[in-house]
Amino acid sequence: MATAFSAAKFSTQPFHLNPTSTTSHDSPLVFANPTSQFLGSTRKLHLTSSSKFNLTRRSGTVVAVSDVVKQKKSKSAPTLLITKEEGLELYEDMILGRAFEDMCAQMYYRGKMFGFVHLYNGQEAVSTGFIKLLKQQDSVVSTYRDHVHALSKGVPARAVMSELFGKTTGCCRGQGGSMHMFSREHNVLGGFAFIGEGIPVATGAAFTSKYKREVLKEADCDHVTLAFFGDGTCNNGQFFECLNMAALWKLPIVFVVENNLWAIGMSHLRATSDPQIYKKGPAFGMPGIHVDGMDVLKVREVAKEAIGRARRGEGPTLVECETYRFRGHSLADPDELRDPAEKAHYAARDPITALKKYLIENSLASEAELKAIDKKIDEVVEDAVEFADESPVPARSQLLENVFADPKGFGIGPDGRYRCEDPKFTEGTAHV
Amino acid sequence: MYAIARQRILGQSFQKMRPAVSVLRSYSSAAKQITVRDALNSALDEEMSADPKVFLMGEEVGEYQGAYKITKGLLEKYGPERVLDTPITEAGFTGIGVGAAYYGLKPVVEFMTFNFSMQAIDHIINSAAKSNYMSAGQISVPIVFRGPNGAAAGVGAQHSQCYASWYASCPGLKVLSPYNSEDARGLLKAAIRDPDPVVFLENELLYGESFPVSDEVLDSSFCIPIGKAKIEREGKDVTITAFSKMVGYALKAAEILEKDGIYAEVINLRSIRPLDRSTINTSVRKTNRLVTVEEGFPQHGVGAEICASVVEESFAYLDAPVERIAGADVPMPYAANLERMAVPQIEDIVRAAKRACYRSVPLAAAA
Numbered sequence: 040m041a042t043a044f045s046a047a048k049f050s051t052q053p054f055h056l057n058p059t060s061t062t063s064h065d066s067p068l069v070f071a072n073p074t075s076q077f078l079g080s081t082r083k084l085h086l087t088s089s090s091k092f093n094l095t096r097r098s099g100t101v102v103a104v105s106d107v108v109k110q111k112k113s114k115s116a117p118t119l120l121i122t123k124e125e126g127l128e129l130y131e132d133m134i135l136g137r138a139f140e141d142m143c144a145q146m147y148y149r150g151k152m153f154g155f156v157h158l159y160n161g162q163e164a165v166s167t168g169f170i171k172l173l174k175q176q177d178s179v180v181s182t183y184r185d186h187v188h189a190l191s192k193g194v195p196a197r198a199v200m201s202e203l204f205g206k207t208t209g210c211c212r213g214q215g216g217s218m219h220m221f222s223r224e225h226n227v228l229g230g231f232a233f234i235g236e237g238i239p240v241a242t243g244a245a246f247t248s249k250y251k252r253e254v255l256k257e258a259d260c261d262h263v264t265l266a267f268f269g270d271g272t273c274n275n276g277q278f279f280e281c282l283n284m285a286a287l288w289k290l291p292i293v294f295v296v297e298n299n300l301w302a303i304g305m306s307h308l309r310a311t312s313d314p315q316i317y318k319k320g321p322a323f324g325m326p327g328i329h330v331d332g333m334d335v336l337k338v339r340e341v342a343k344e345a346i347g348r349a350r351r352g353e354g355p356t357l358v359e360c361e362t363y364r365f366r367g368h369s370l371a372d373p374d375e376l377r378d379p380a381e382k383a384h385y386a387a388r389d390p391i392t393a394l395k396k397y398l399i400e401n402s403l404a405s406e407a408e409l410k411a412i413d414k415k416i417d418e419v420v421e422d423a424v425e426f427a428d429e430s431p432v433p434a435r436s437q438l439l440e441n442v443f444a445d446p447k448g449f450g451i452g453p454d455g456r457y458r459c460e461d462p463k464f465t466e467g468t469a470h471v
Numbered sequence: 472m473y474a475i476a477r478q479r480i481l482g483q484s485f486q487k488m489r490p491a492v493s494v495l496r497s498y499s500s501a502a503k504q505i506t507v508r509d510a511l512n513s514a515l516d517e518e519m520s521a522d523p524k525v526f527l528m529g530e531e532v533g534e535y536q537g538a539y540k541i542t543k544g545l546l547e548k549y550g551p552e553r554v555l556d557t558p559i560t561e562a563g564f565t566g567i568g569v570g571a572a573y574y575g576l577k578p579v580v581e582f583m584t585f586n587f588s589m590q591a592i593d594h595i596i597n598s599a600a601k602s603n604y605m606s607a608g609q610i611s612v613p614i615v616f617r618g619p620n621g622a623a624a625g626v627g628a629q630h631s632q633c634y635a636s637w638y639a640s641c642p643g644l645k646v647l648s649p650y651n652s653e654d655a656r657g658l659l660k661a662a663i664r665d666p667d668p669v670v671f672l673e674n675e676l677l678y679g680e681s682f683p684v685s686d687e688v689l690d691s692s693f694c695i696p697i698g699k700a701k702i703e704r705e706g707k708d709v710t711i712t713a714f715s716k717m718v719g720y721a722l723k724a725a726e727i728l729e730k731d732g733i734y735a736e737v738i739n740l741r742s743i744r745p746l747d748r749s750t751i752n753t754s755v756r757k758t759n760r761l762v763t764v765e766e767g768f769p770q771h772g773v774g775a776e777i778c779a780s781v782v783e784e785s786f787a788y789l790d791a792p793v794e795r796i797a798g799a800d801v802p803m804p805y806a807a808n809l810e811r812m813a814v815p816q817i818e819d820i821v822r823a824a825k826r827a828c829y830r831s832v833p834l835a836a837a838a
Binding site: 178180211212213214215219221222223228229230231232233236238239240241242243244245246247248250253254255276277280281283284287440441442443444445 | 523524526552553557558560562563564565566567568569570571572573574575576593594597598602603604605606607608609610611613642643645665666667
């Protein structure tokens with residue numbers, strides 16, 4: 040079935056997004072927003088009609104997908120975007136994310152979890168929409184808001200909860216914490232506290248994928264990397280450096296912007312000269328897409344296309360997901376600056392409620408089935424908490440472990456063992 | 472960056488004017504002399520041909536043949552996929568190197584000088600050094616960051632800082648600093664093969680100097696262990712520790728001191744982290760006096776760490792306070808005479824050694 044992309048794939052014709060609106064001038068002073076309600080500041084915005092996006096200037100496509108999908112769905116007979124199994128999988132993943140994060144908040148206020156905890160409530164559609172399309176060997180790089188990315192990628196809830204409790208059974212043996220979720224098995228490369236730090240690392244992972252295919256001649260290596268980051272990061276130098284290099288070297292990466300309009304207490308509109316982040320993609324030679332991040336099906340459609348592009352070797356894509364976090368920046372954030380009307384607006388667009396409605400209306404699942412999933416996930420999360428509670432704290436000797444892969448500093452010999460353990464090491468070329 | 476271009480042109484003519492110093496050694500199988508530049512080039516060449524996962528990345532490493540010609544000829548030999556010319560984006564390409572290393576590739580990231588590494592230091596410390604620990608051993612980072620470090624000739628304050636002590640204070644990094652061609656070859660090969668992040672601090676003024684090397688050094692499997700210092704010259708009266716260019720100065724100072732009857736033991740640290748505390752302490756227990764020499768700023772420097780280590784472990788053996796020779800506590804000046812005063816000279820080392828041996832008036836003022 041034709042995806043939203045194919046309708047406007049790299050064409051240079053001007054693309055009317057909302058044929059019923061009057062055209063407005065693309066004046067830089069007026070914040071022209073796409074027709075998806077782009078609220079997001081402490082002051083009220085005048086909702087101007089959408090501007091005609093002039094595509095003739097650039098080779099990359101700049102598209103607001105949300106409207107295209109909406110129009111397509113209303114015009115033709117409802118063609119379903121997902122099957123029942125997929126639907127239930129998406130629902131379960133989002134419920135897991137939500138239930139887990141809610142439990143984290145509870146545990147934090149009970150003192151079981153400490154330090155910095157950044158919760159993902161409200162943004163589940165982005166994580167589920169993208170990560171559920173990946174293979175195990177594809178990698179995900181995230182920020183400090185990484186619990187749900189790790190869960191979507193397949194890290195067991197028990198391992199993540201133990202890590203948050205600081206127990207030795209955690210995915211990083213308690214040494215990483217909330218902000219540093221790593222899993223070699225599931226290719227979750229962290230978990231970075233500095234914003235923008237994960238983007239070059241993700242670009243490097245994508246570089247490895249290309250290197251393996253072209254230099255090491257592993258012909259079937261088509262691993263894709265997803266880099267998740269926020270709106271605040273899009274003003275950071277490393278972001279632009281990596282957009283440049285990823286497009287220059289055509290790396291298999293998708294840059295996913297989780298634009299939740301707020302960087303702690305700094306509104307995106309107060310911090311950015313041009314708030315439309317997806318436009319920054321074509322400036323570097325890659326397509327820039329804007330999608331409604333509160334709708335998992337729309338995100339999934341865009342993700343399919345972007346990941347497909349990367350897998351085929353066509354290069355990177357910048358996807359801006361307009362989403363919202365229902366809680367504050369972290370559990371220590373009193374969240375006083377955000378307008379309650381804005382919060383209510385987005386709470387009404389809860390991605391889980393929306394998917395539930397879609398599944399039921401299109402007879403893909405019954406209420407009972409969905410309730411069963413809710414119950415199952417509740418049990419999973421309870422079990423994770425119990426497991427974490429009962430796990431031991433790290434032993435004292437663990438403090439000095441894992442600083443180096445090769446602690447003695449003599450290197451690892453060709454047989455894979457530490458050289459210093461080899462008695463013949465002191466002969467020959469070594470100066471000991 | 473204009474300064475570096477100008478300095479490159481000046482630097483090369485500088486090197487022609489400076490006589491190539493070859494320090495005498497008593498090798499039995501000696502004779503061949505190679506420059507430090509050739510030593511590094513051959514080490515990179517051999518490691519790249521031995522392991523296809525090794526690749527180079529940095530500014531001007533490819534078509535320009537290397538800003539200091541260290542990577543000369545490698546682009547022709549291995550192609551642009553393995554020798555990558557990057558845009559001027561230290562933070563970006565260092566992070567890319569780290570991300571590639573997470574997946575088992577072995578990048579060798581060149582910084583045109585380590586001063587520029589400050590733009591990427593977040594990735595060196597936070598993504599590379601700390602990753603093995605944060606991931607509890609799941610993700611090791613077999614990356615090498617190399618480039619010239621410390622003062623060159625007349626390049627000004629922003630191109631002359633020594634970063635040995637900054638990087639060496641961070642757990643999770645290994646920091647190496649070679650002196651001669653043998654060090655350069657052996658340590659670079661060991662660094663590339665090492666599964667942990669290594670900061671490899673070269674010295675621009677040493678690139679053109681030739682040193683004699685034995686046949687075993689030229690062998691392609693030659694490797695020097697990381698974490699062992701080398702005693703370049705044995706002595707019994709005072710221990711002088713140094714690394715990189717200062718080793719050459721210390722050796723010359725030792726010759727001058729010998730004429731006055733002071734036999735100095737010169738230790739080439741080679742590895743700043745892990746520091747070879749046992750070799751240093753054994754030597755101090757033998758000679759009972761210590762002079763540490765480094766080019767960087769004095770406060771919180773390598774000499775401070777060595778002094779603390781000796782005081783902790785060998786206090787009873789010290790017959791005199793530890794003398795610390797370091798660069799002046801100022802940003803590097805440009806004027807040639809001021810620059811000479813801001814960097815340790817051979818006379819400073821001689822004076823300090825004599826002070827440690829109670830042979831002269833303490834704290835002679837700088838000339």
